[in-house]
Amino acid sequence: MTGITIALDAMGGDFGPQVTVPASVQALLHFPTLKVILVGDRKAITPHLVRLKQEHHPRLSVIHTDNIIANDMRPSQALRNSRGASMRVALELVSNGEADACVSAGNTGALMALSRMMLKLLPGVDRPALISSLPTANNDQTWLLDLGANVSSDADTLFQFAVMASVLAEGQLGRKPRVALLNIGEEEIKGNDLVKRCAAMLEQCESLNYIGYVEGDQLYTGKADVIVCDGFVGNVCLKTSEGVARLFLDGLKRHLLSNPIKSLVAKWLFNDLINHLKTLNPDQYNGASLLGLRGIVVKSHGSADVSAFQQAIKEAVEEVERQVPSRISDRLEAVLLERHY
Numbered sequence: 520m521t522g523i524t525i526a527l528d529a530m531g532g533d534f535g536p537q538v539t540v541p542a543s544v545q546a547l548l549h550f551p552t553l554k555v556i557l558v559g560d561r562k563a564i565t566p567h568l569v570r571l572k573q574e575h576h577p578r579l580s581v582i583h584t585d586n587i588i589a590n591d592m593r594p595s596q597a598l599r600n601s602r603g604a605s606m607r608v609a610l611e612l613v614s615n616g617e618a619d620a621c622v623s624a625g626n627t628g629a630l631m632a633l634s635r636m637m638l639k640l641l642p643g644v645d646r647p648a649l650i651s652s653l654p655t656a657n658n659d660q661t662w663l664l665d666l667g668a669n670v671s672s673d674a675d676t677l678f679q680f681a682v683m684a685s686v687l688a689e690g691q692l693g694r695k696p697r698v699a700l701l702n703i704g705e706e707e708i709k710g711n712d713l714v715k716r717c718a719a720m721l722e723q724c725e726s727l728n729y730i731g732y733v734e735g736d737q738l739y740t741g742k743a744d745v746i747v748c749d750g751f752v753g754n755v756c757l758k759t760s761e762g763v764a765r766l767f768l769d770g771l772k773r774h775l776l777s778n779p780i781k782s783l784v785a786k787w788l789f790n791d792l793i794n795h796l797k798t799l800n801p802d803q804y805n806g807a808s809l810l811g812l813r814g815i816v817v818k819s820h821g822s823a824d825v826s827a828f829q830q831a832i833k834e835a836v837e838e839v840e841r842q843v844p845s846r847i848s849d850r851l852e853a854v855l856l857e858r859h860y
Contacts, residue, residue, distance in 0.1 A: 526618035529559035531625025597629035655741035667754035696744035806831035
C-alpha cells in the first residue's frame with residue numbers, strides 16, 4: 520500500500536473521539552504507510568491523542584472544526600447548515616484531492632446527501648447505494664445492497680446496483696461474482712413487477728453472472744455473492760440480522776458465564792465452535808460503502824466500538840487500493856454499450 524490518506528469524521532457516531540481516535544491509531548499500526556486526518560473539535564480530540572501518546576504521530580493530523588451534524592438532523596437541514604461541520608469538511612478533503620476516502624459514523628442521511636453534493640455521482644448512476652458484506656455458512660461473504668440509501672428504487676436503479684456491487688465483490692473474490700435478486704420466492708412467477716423487470720434486465724446482461732432469485736433465509740447460505748434489493752427491504756434485513764445475532768451471542772454468553780464450571784467445560788469442549796460463533800458478531804462486518812460516487816465514502820455503525828470502527832477504516836483502505844469508483848465507472852460504461860447494442 521502506498522500513500523493512502525483517509526479523512527475521518529472524528530465527531531460522528533455515538534461516542535465520537537472516544538472511539539474514532541484510538542481506532543485511527545490502531546489503523547496506523549496495521550497499515551504502515553497510511554495517513555489519517557482527524558476532522559473535528561481539536562479540544563475534544565487532543566486528550567485522547569495525549570492519553571495514547573500519539574499527539575505527535577507523523578502520519579496523523581488534526582483539522583479543527585467547530586460544528587457537528589446532529590444524529591437527528593434532516594438531510595435537507597444538513598445540506599443548508601453543514602459549513603464547518605466535521606462530516607462536510609472530511610468530504611471536502613476527498614473532493615479536493617487531499618484525502619483518498621472518507622469514513623464517518625455520523626448521521627446516515629446527512630452523509631449520503633452531503634456525499635452526493637460534494638463528490639457527485641459517477642456517469643450512468645442515478646442513485647448511490649449502501650452496501651456491506653455478510654458472513655456465510657461456507658466461511659465466505661455475501662454483499663447486500665441497498666441498505667437504506669434509497670427507500671424505493673426502480674428497475675433501472677436496481678440494475679445499476681447489481682453492476683456496482685459486482686465490481687466491488689469481484690475485486691475481493693478475484694472472480695466473477697454470482698448476482699441474485701432478493702425475492703419472496705425462487706420461482707420466476709414470484710415477486711412484484713419491479714423485481715420481475717429488473718430480473719429480465721439482469722438475464723440479458725452477459726457481463727453479469729446473474730443466478731436468479733434468493734429468499735430471505737438464503738442470505739447467509741453463500742448461494743450468491745451479491746444480493747440486490749431496494750433500501751427499505753435491505754435495511755430491515757440488515758437490522759433484523761444484527762438483532763438476531765446479538766440476541767444469540769448475548770444469550771450464549773450469559774448462559775456460559777452463569778456458572779464457572781460451565782464456562783470452563785465449554786471452552787475445553789467447544790472452543791472451535793465458540794470461536795466460529797464469534798464470526799456472527801456484526802461488528803466484524805462494520806463499514807457500509809456508499810457506491811456510485813466519484814469518491815470513496817464508508818459509513819460506520821453509529822454505535823461502533825474501537826475494533827468495529829477500525830474495520831470501517833480497513834474497508835476504506837481496501838477500496839482505495841482496488842480503485843473501486845473508476846472500476847465501477849468503466850464497468851457501467853461497458854454495460855451501457857452492451858445494452859445499447
